[in-house]
Amino acid sequence: MRSVIKSTITEEDFQFIKDHGDRRIAPQTLEAYKKNENIAFKSYKDEILTGLTAGIVLNNKAIFNITITHKDYRNTGIGTDLLRHKMLYFNQNKFEYETIVAADNGPSLAICLKNRMILEKIEDRTRASGQFKSFLLRQES
Numbered sequence: 499m500r501s502v503i504k505s506t507i508t509e510e511d512f513q514f515i516k517d518h519g520d521r522r523i524a525p526q527t528l529e530a531y532k533k534n535e536n537i538a539f540k541s542y543k544d545e546i547l548t549g550l551t552a553g554i555v556l557n558n559k560a561i562f563n564i565t566i567t568h569k570d571y572r573n574t575g576i577g578t579d580l581l582r583h584k585m586l587y588f589n590q591n592k593f594e595y596e597t598i599v600a601a602d603n604g605p606s607l608a609i610c611l612k613n614r615m616i617l618e619k620i621e622d623r624t625r626a627s628g629q630f631k632s633f634l635l636r637q638e639s
Contacts, residue, residue, distance in 0.1 A: 500541055500542070500543045500548070501541070501542050501543075502539055502540065502541050502578070502579065502580065502583055503539070503540055503542070504537070504538070504539055504583075504587070505532045505538045505539070505540050506535070506536050506537065506552075507536050507538050507550070507552050508537050511538075511540075511547075511550060512528060512548055512630055513530075514523075514550065514566070514568075515528065515550075515564065515566055517569075518566050518567065518568050518569050519564065520600060520603055520606070520632065521627055522600055522623075522625045522627050523564065524625060527562045527564065528563045530554055530561075531552070531554065531562065532549070532556055534554045534556070535555075536552050536553065536554045536555075536572040536580075537552055537554075537555065537584070537587065538551065538552035538553075538554060539551050539552075539580050539583040539584050539587070540580075540582055541576050541579070543571070546568070547568065548567065548568045548571040548576050549565070549566060549567040549568060549571065549576040549580050550564075550566055550580065551563075551564065551565040551566070551567075551577075551580040551581050551583070551584045552564055552584070553588065553595070555583060555588075555593050558592065558593055558594060558603075559593060559594045559595075559596075560588050560593050560594065560595045560596070561580050561596075562594070563596070563597040565577050565580055565581050565584075565597075565606065565609060567580075567605075570603065573605075577605070577606075577609045578612045578613065581609050581610070581613050582613055585613055585637055589637065592636075594636075595634045595636070595637040596618065596634060596635060596637070597610065597615070597634075597635055598623075598632050598633070598634055598635075599632060599633050599635060600623075600630050600631070600632050600633075601620070601630065601631035601632060601633055602630065602631075607633065610635045614637075614638045615635040615636060615637055615638060616635065616636055616637075616638050617633055617634075617635055617637070618633075618634040618635060618636045619625075619633075619634045620632070620633055620634075621634060622634075
């Protein structure tokens with residue numbers, strides 16, 4: 499049985515993010531989670547963390563949004579379900595929600611589209627891992 503709980507990102511979660519997240523998650527994103535209050539939803543199966551989604555809310559806007567599914571539990575609906583929980587929470591609290599997804603990150607893009615997010619713009623980004631195209635997606639109003 500899978501359970502989803504509302505929580506925050508903890509020190510233990512940073513290893514999960516590094517092990518299972520996109521390699522392009524910027525170091526400043528992880529630093530922001532250490533310095534700011536955040537909201538997270540976590541999925542567990544038999545006490546194993548199978549996925550998490552989180553965001554930091556500043557000035558009624560959710561920023562530094564991440565959604566990560568354990569590599570052994572992908573394609574099971576966990577990421578879609580977690581993002582749905584987070585977006586519902588942000589919507590109920592009237593927080594604006596947007597996220598950045600690398601253009602070649604098909605699974606993350608699919609999760610956003612399944613949750614009815616809309617493409618705002620395409621941007622060029624640079625990280626230590628190189629340059630890439632990204633999509634800025636917003637919650638449908």
